[in-house]
Amino acid sequence: DTGVSQDPRHKITKRGQNVTFRCDPISEHNRLYWYRQTLGQGPEFLTYFQNEAQLEKSRLLSDRFSAERPKGSFSTLEIQRTEQGDSAMYLCASSLSSGAVSPLHFGNGTRLTVT
Amino acid sequence: AQTVTQSQPEMSVQEAETVTLSCTYDTSESNYYLFWYKQPPSRQMILVIRQEAYKQQNATENRFSVNFQKAAKSFSLKISDSQLGDTAMYFCAFMPRGGANSKLTFGKGITLSVRP
Numbered sequence: 001d002t003g004v005s006q007d008p009r010h011k012i013t014k015r016g017q018n019v020t021f022r023c024d025p026i027s028e029h030n031r032l033y034w035y036r037q038t039l040g041q042g043p044e045f046l047t048y049f050q051n052e053a054q055l056e057k058s059r060l061l062s063d064r065f066s067a068e069r070p071k072g073s074f075s076t077l078e079i080q081r082t083e084q085g086d087s088a089m090y091l092c093a094s095s096l097s098s099g100a101v102s103p104l105h106f107g108n109g110t111r112l113t114v115t
Numbered sequence: 116a117q118t119v120t121q122s123q124p125e126m127s128v129q130e131a132e133t134v135t136l137s138c139t140y141d142t143s144e145s146n147y148y149l150f151w152y153k154q155p156p157s158r159q160m161i162l163v164i165r166q167e168a169y170k171q172q173n174a175t176e177n178r179f180s181v182n183f184q185k186a187a188k189s190f191s192l193k194i195s196d197s198q199l200g201d202t203a204m205y206f207c208a209f210m211p212r213g214g215a216n217s218k219l220t221f222g223k224g225i226t227l228s229v230r231p
Contacts, residue, residue, distance in 0.1 A: 043160075093219075103162045106160040106161070
């Protein structure tokens with residue numbers, strides 16, 4: 001069990017640029033979640049997948065945000081035309097859903113700074 | 116929609132003492148899970164303890180225990196024999212049981228400092 005892996009750990013970009021983050025969940029986990037966390041706040045839900053299907057998207061996820069999980073394994077989160085308000089920690093988590101829900105296991109996050 | 120409220124932004128406790136972190140929630144769901152997660156400074160979020168709403172017995176994990184009051188929609192975390200490594204942000208979280216709506220909703224968190 002190597003845990004949830006996120007890449008990169010840090011990303012600094014200029015306003016208007018596109019960025020893409022990657023998340024590799026725990027291998028047997030079928031659910032994958034993206035959250036956004038700003039300093040001193042709790043994580044806010046963005047979206048989640050069960051296998052390759054995106055089951056729910058938050059209203060926080062504007063049209064500039066898109067997430068994919070093409071083969072039901074790793075996932076990418078892309079932000080187009082970044083804005084300073086996008087600066088945050090982006091957390092990925094995974095879990096196994098098979099009747100009873102298992103707790104979410106989180107990665108270390110990707111810290112995005114938009115200048 | 117569910118809401119999770121942690122009204123204490125910060126707490127401090129002396130090493131080896133006991134501290135209780137408060138959490139209330141609001142939901143129309145009858146079956147759900149409650150969690151406490153710990154996030155040490157610059158480190159990843161890890162699960163501390165979880166409670167299933169249909170279980171009346173309060174969950175316990177070593178020095179960590181909860182006081183779950185379903186009617187009052189209250190879910191507090193008690194940390195006994197506090198250690199310096201317990202210094203972290205603690206988040207209370209809620210998840211409905213079953214169905215497609217299976218996301219965690221977090222509170223704003225509480226910063227706990229353990230003093231030597």
